[in-house]
Amino acid sequence: GTGNTNFCTGTAPQCPATSSKCWRQGETTYIPIVTFPCTAPSITTQPGNQEKCEGQNAQFSIAFTEGNPSPASIQWQVSTNGGSTWSNITNVSPYSGATTSTLSITGVLSTMDGYKYKAVLTNNTTTHNCGATSLSGTLTVNQRPGNPTVSVSPPTCTNSNGSVTVTAPLDDAGNNIDYEYKLGNGNWGDNTTFTVAGEASYTIHVRNKVS
Numbered sequence: 001g002t003g004n005t006n007f008c009t010g011t012a013p014q015c016p017a018t019s020s021k022c023w024r025q026g027e028t029t030y031i032p033i034v035t036f037p038c039t040a041p042s043i044t045t046q047p048g049n050q051e052k053c054e055g056q057n058a059q060f061s062i063a064f065t066e067g068n069p070s071p072a073s074i075q076w077q078v079s080t081n082g083g084s085t086w087s088n089i090t091n092v093s094p095y096s097g098a099t100t101s102t103l104s105i106t107g108v109l110s111t112m113d114g115y116k117y118k119a120v121l122t123n124n125t126t127t128h129n130c131g132a133t134s135l136s137g138t139l140t141v142n143q144r145p146g147n148p149t150v151s152v153s154p155p156t157c158t159n160s161n162g163s164v165t166v167t168a169p170l171d172d173a174g175n176n177i178d179y180e181y182k183l184g185n186g187n188w189g190d191n192t193t194f195t196v197a198g199e200a201s202y203t204i205h206v207r208n209k210v211s
Contacts, residue, residue: 038130041067041121047103047137053208054110054144060117060137061102067123067130076103079116083136086118105139113141142208145169145179150204164202166192178209 045063052058066072076098077086089098094106103117116138122131149168155161164183170192171178182205183194196202 038069038123038125038128039067040130040132041065041072041123043119043121043132043134046135047117047119049138049140051140051142052108053142055107058105058108058139059102060105060119062119062134063101064121064132067121067132069123069125072121072123074099074101075120075122077118077120079118079136082114083116089117108139108141110141110143112139115139142177145206145208148181148204148206155198160197162196164194164196164204166204166206169206179206180209181206 042065043062044065045061047060047062050058050060060076062074064072076089076095078089079086089095089103091098094108096104096106101119103119105112116136118136119134120131121133122129124130146169148166151165151167153163153165166181169177169179180188180190181192182188183196184203186194188205188207194202194204
């Protein structure tokens, strides 16, 4: 630990003559940090609301302009409690396209009435997080109506035509239920009474009216 008074350079031991200890001259390394900013995508088309009958298919779609870096990652989310909490959707029935611009729902269920859906987009780098979230779209599911109940007025001696009248199910404005009906291959409409000619078998159809 003792010696002459000439100090070494670099990282060699430094040994002053008056000291019994040696040390190394410290080195400082400067590492430049290069950051890569990101740009959030811009959503140009929002998912709209969907109204479907039970068992029909539904789709929620978005369109957007890419940010940087591209492509943006997409994750659809669902809320079952009016938007209070959200969960990521996976490609498990009835869902598909959970990480694409179009979310598909095959065979909507009556229990899904009121569900909300939104898309979360991200353009992230190792140092920055950029993203955009769409507005939410609401799924309205109309329950499938039960088999219709009818009353029949047969032809009479003075009237060769009879009639069939639907007695259930009927519109229920209080619960926002609106049905439409048709006889055989006729046209759908609000009429619940149909004129029939002669003795035969007739088929009455009923369905939810979807706006």
